Amino acid sequence: IAGITQAPTSQILAAGRRMTLRCTQDMRHNAMYWYRQDLGLGLRLIHYSNTAGTTGKGEVPDGYSVSRANTDDFPLTLASAVPSQTSVYFCASSDSGQNTEAFFGQGTRLTVV
Amino acid sequence: AQSVAQPEDQVNVAEGNPLTVKCTYSVSGNPYLFWYVQYPNRGLQFLLKYITGDNLVKGSYGFEAEFNKSQTSFHLKKPSALVSDSALYFCAVRSRGSARQLTFGSGTQLTVLP
Numbered sequence: 001i002a003g004i005t006q007a008p009t010s011q012i013l014a015a016g017r018r019m020t021l022r023c024t025q026d027m028r029h030n031a032m033y034w035y036r037q038d039l040g041l042g043l044r045l046i047h048y049s050n051t052a053g054t055t056g057k058g059e060v061p062d063g064y065s066v067s068r069a070n071t072d073d074f075p076l077t078l079a080s081a082v083p084s085q086t087s088v089y090f091c092a093s094s095d096s097g098q099n100t101e102a103f104f105g106q107g108t109r110l111t112v113v
Numbered sequence: 114a115q116s117v118a119q120p121e122d123q124v125n126v127a128e129g130n131p132l133t134v135k136c137t138y139s140v141s142g143n144p145y146l147f148w149y150v151q152y153p154n155r156g157l158q159f160l161l162k163y164i165t166g167d168n169l170v171k172g173s174y175g176f177e178a179e180f181n182k183s184q185t186s187f188h189l190k191k192p193s194a195l196v197s198d199s200a201l202y203f204c205a206v207r208s209r210g211s212a213r214q215l216t217f218g219s220g221t222q223l224t225v226l227p
Contacts (some may be wrong), residue, residue, distance in 0.1 A: 033214065040122070041202060042219040043157075043226040058214060067213075090156060098207060099145050102215055104156035 003027070004105035006091050012111045013059030013081050018072060021076040021108050025100045031094045033058075033102065036087040039081040043090065049074055115140040115208050119218035126194050127226050134189040134221045136204030146187040147205040147215065148178055157203060163187060174198070194225045 007022045025032065030051045032078075035043040045058030049068040063085060065077045078085055088109050094102040116139045117178025126132045138144055145164055149157040168180045178189045187204060201222050205215040 037218075040219060042119075043217040045214050045216070048214050094156075098209060099146055099162070101159040101162055103159070104149075107154075108157045 002113055004091055004103055006089075006105035006108050008108060010109040010111075012113060013078075015029075015082055015112055016080050018104070019078045020076035021078075021091075021110070023074045023076070023105060024039055024072050025074075025091075025093045025103075026072065027093060027095075028071060029054070029103075029104065030071070030096045030104075031093075032068065033072070033088055033092045034064070034076045035090045035092065036060065037090060038087050041068070046076065081110075083112045086110060086112045115144075115206050115216045116121065117204050117206050117216055117218035119202075119204055119221045121221050122219070123222045123224070125224045125226060128136075128196055129193050132189075132191050132194040132198070132225070134202050134223060136187045136203075136218060137185050137187065138187060138204070139185065139204040140206050140208045142209050145207040145209065146178075146180060147207070148172065148176070148189050149203045149205065149217075150205065151201040151220075153200075160189070160202075196225045196227050199223055199225045 004025045033048045034046040037043050044060050047066040049055045052071045088107050090107050091105045092102040094100050118137045147162045148160040151157050161168050163180045171177045201220050203220050205217040
């Protein structure tokens with residue numbers, strides 16, 4: 001089934017450790033996004049990529065980095081995790097047109113202790 | 114900058130009654146507007162979108178939304194609510210500029226009571 005796959009589904013991580021959240025899509029969408037979801041705050045954009053080879057900063061980029069080596073993969077890295085990065089992380093992708101909807105993965109629940 | 118406001122954290126409605134989930138937006142120029150639904154421990158699912166044209170947009174599962182430019186609103190509606198409609202609903206906006214990012218509201222928890 002076509003869609004977005006995120007891994008891991010959940011993770012408990014010690015503060016200070018490095019972690020990469022994986023995201024793969026098979027829809028050949030140009031644009032990909034990483035959001036974090038926190039209670040009462042909705043979804044906030046961390047980083048995005050409009051096409052392979054390019055990335056941009058969203059609303060809350062500090063402490064996170066991304067890369068887009070190819071169309072399908074868009075990993076999110078926490079270089080040194082802190083407790084405030086405890087959240088549910090969603091990867092999404094969309095086609096090139098601005099009027100197109102985004103498709104979301106199932107999410108990664110990350111707890112930093 | 115673009116923004117979305119969902120003024121109600123929680124909406125309760127009896128099964129069979131009409132439901133409305135409110136959304137207002139702020140964006141430069143004309144917007145693209147979207148509604149998503151999230152069930153527990155799941156990702157967001159697309160419901161409907163407004164691009165241009167008819168102000169009443171029909172989407173999945175019997176939902177519809179009305180675009181009102183003068184009030185900068187895009188309220189989600191359904192004529193007859195089902196218990197299975199209970200979920201978290203998000204409104205989102207994208208400006209018609211170079212950016213493709215969606216900006217989301219804080220979400221509204223809809224509970225349909227049997």
